[in-house]
Amino acid sequence: MKKGRLVVVGNGMVGQRFVDALRARDSDGRWRVTVLGEEPRPAYDRVRLSALFDGVDADELNLHTPDPQVQLRLGTSVTAIDRARRVVATTAGEYPYDALVLATGSYAFVPPIDGVDLPGVFTYRTLDDLAAIRAHARGRRRGAVIGGGLLGLEAANALRLLGLATSVVEVAPRLMPMQVDTAGGALLRRYVEELDVACHLGVATSALHPGPDGSVAQLELADGGRVDADLVVVATGIRPRDELARAAGLPLGSRGGVLVDHTCRSADERIWAVGECAAVDDTCHGLVGPGYAMAETVADRLVGGAATVPDADTATKLKLLGVDVASFGDAHGTTPGCLDVTFTDPATRVYAKLVLSDDAQTLLGGVLVGDADAYPTLRASVGQPLPAAPLALLAPAGAGAGAAALPGSAQVCSCNAVTRADLDAAIAGGATDVPALKACTRAGTSCGSCVPMLRQLLDAAGVGQPRGLCEHFDVSRQELFDLIRVREIRTFSSLIAEHGRGDGCDICKPVVASILASLGTGHLLDGERASLQDTNDHFLANLQRDGSYSVVPRIPGGEITPEKLIVLGEVARDFALYTKITGGQRIDLFGARVEQLPQIWRRLVDAGFESGHAYGKALRTVKSCVGSTWCRYGVQDSVGLAIALELRYRGLRAPHKIKSAVSGCARECAEARGKDFGIIATDAGWNLYVGGNGGFRPRHADLFATDLTTEALVRLVDRFLMYYIRTADRLQRTAAWIEAMDGGLAHLNAVIVDDSLGLCAELDAAMARHVGSYSDEWRDVLEDPARLDRFTSFVNAPQVPDPSIRFTEERGQRIPARAGGTGNQQPVGLGTPEVRR
Amino acid sequence: MTGQPRGWTAVCPLTRLDPGRGMAALVDGVQVALFRTAADLFALDNRDPVTDAYVLSRGIVGSRDGVPTVASPLHKQAYDLRTGACLDLPGVAVRWHEVRCRAGLVEIRLREEA
């Protein structure tokens, strides 16, 4: 079969989704795809653009995965379509097509105001725009945004985050005029003003005036008012980029956009348009969800399918920190005969409105300001019978009946057009958590506002985060923690007798051991406690594949004196231990037999070492770069801080291991953003990042607080760790913990910064107890003959070493001799390892 | 060695064993994992059949649906302390041995290969 030539113009969000969707469907390779994109970089997540000012890297917004079957030409603008010859002309030559897909998006509309072309005036659409804004903001103090809609408010927040005193000027009498009504707008204004953003509403901008340096310095308003601003963002709307279609003589929508039918085909049967540049039913949509639906439709059509675009979902939710604003469906009540139900609570400052059909049976739309918890459920219920009584749906914290009440046809994720039925099918097919649902349905992967509903659906299906720890306890780790803490339970036997059943197992026993340890209630190996520990905690060393153990002494911050380094070398030599430097800036000694462990510790403890807790679900290391002491770029003493933190949190037991790192400047040589808590020095102090990890699902930590003093930093980390220890699930790293938290980082911030739960004093006291009661677990064993008794090879033959632990040599060190003899007898030709299968 | 019923070997005083924990013992050159639960004593081969390492004595003791178990400390498969059958991998089992307490001493009698 001869392949068709498919040319895609534009590599934005929708263009990329179209290519992914086509490639997923085109299994027999009907189409050879060429993508021509004007921006210098491949598709990125424009919806999350503002996250750049929240510490997210541009790389993290990437949406493009290279595909050898797709030719991608970046930095290439299409300048004309020759429909007769079926070629497009570009700045880099011509490309012939059999099918042409226009995915050119929109441009930011800039009204013709005097001075709008001055330096210092920007639009807010691309990564380049944001880079230019960031550069210009340096050293400047005041910013203004023209336009108080969704995008304008997002831009205003960005200017705030850049440290500018910010004003918003809006022609309409309220903010977000497209989404909210008068009452909602008034409340929204109060919230926005509390964020120190000045609002000038109901007034047009008549001119922009330059300052002495020639760049913008002041806005002149139509009522004669003046607003000082040395950086201005214009966010007055977008216009579809339909210039290619226009020049090629294709019909356009009445307000612009390539006019297309319900299959997204234009008047020319070989030319399609998707995303913001397309006008379906004579309407362009400035949201990504409808664009994605168009992309899927055209992909389906091009492989012979019969899809048509569904009605567009224009629901929106503002992502401004602390202020929730959501609108969905017929928010303004334009349907004939419709009814309003409003709910206003001046005390909690919540405004909500539902628009119902004339018989009050069907939800048509609504507006929420101040508390948008009910948004995901409500949005998915538009056009459906009400899932609960209107007031129950609106009452704050109610979040109404939740996702479980939705019918199968309700769209839960409107960005990716995933219905409840799709999700139920995925759950029935074995998806048991939110990440799995995201992976198999794409729900929740764009704006993320439906994630709480995904969780509810999992719960409803009885697979969502099973609450019981194991067959012996019906409660979660967090509930167990509270039980033990509040009732002051100190033994596993009394806990299981009163609150569980059976004898316990390898799941609940270590969890309880860890909780007891976190509460600072005595040594790990005391009495009954010893029987609860995993083998690693039981022997205070790491069990390896051959039954031997490895030993890792603490080297705080990775700083070590030559004398201590020599002792490590001597111990390793004398016990013939395989020696390796770890990723955590310390040294791991392998191949110790159980009965050797106390002898090895004796030597190490005498030389001033202590346990590194490499065996525990506990703080591992705080890595550091060399910092301002030596490095010519360093701005703070990263080594000093790393040592102080590692000594403060050593021995702290947690639901999972905890790693940290400190970098001495923004160059980030210590890779702090890959850690549960990472610290990066700034000129003014420290930036704290939380929730990063390497491993199976690598994740960068999110910026949590900036320019902290050392004292403030330590206080935040104290609370962060203690709150994690109290509330996380078993084996849940901090990243997953934050992801699963309702409200995510904002909630964490409320709890440990604003003390919204009144917990901070308790968390602080708990950490103080930990720091005060720390003692070295190795030394404790060495000093106690009863504990030493456990470190024996055979209870009836302590003098006989375990004969199954045998070694061979590789590269001058001892490694396990394996029974089957695979892998490591003879080094292969080049001394490179073979793959083990 | 085969054919002859083996005798009992005393390995240690009962007080050497912590309830809810195991210990390794060496009986006629065989590594045995010895366990004490609240009410009972059990003995299995110490060799973890999945990894070929001699570590079962260091696993966590517990129960599953009322069956007393030990979980391998390497990959956590549970074994029935009474029969040695693996509860997670069908067809996998370790040998079990007889164990008793006489006059405060724990004694083991090896069982022949099944």
Ligand SMILES: Cc1cc2nc3c(=O)[nH]c(=O)nc-3n(C[C@H](O)[C@H](O)[C@H](O)COP(=O)(O)OP(=O)(O)OC[C@H]3O[C@@H](n4cnc5c(N)ncnc54)[C@H](O)[C@@H]3O)c2cc1C
């Ligand atoms: C700051 C911001 C926040 C947003 N927040 C949300 C939100 O919360 N929810 C939501 O649903 N939507 C949001 N949007 C809108 C969303 O980003 C767009 O709907 C989406 O990006 C549209 O995708 P698209 O592919 O149609 O257009 P685009 O992503 O703009 O991509 C079009 C691409 O085509 C290229 N192009 C144009 N003409 C040519 C040519 N002649 N030759 C070659 N290439 C060309 C452009 O350079 C561009 O890269 C937001 C937008 C911004 C800017």
Ligand code: SF4
């Ligand atoms: S992070 Fe900065 S201070 Fe630390 S080593 Fe790198 S460049 Fe130097």
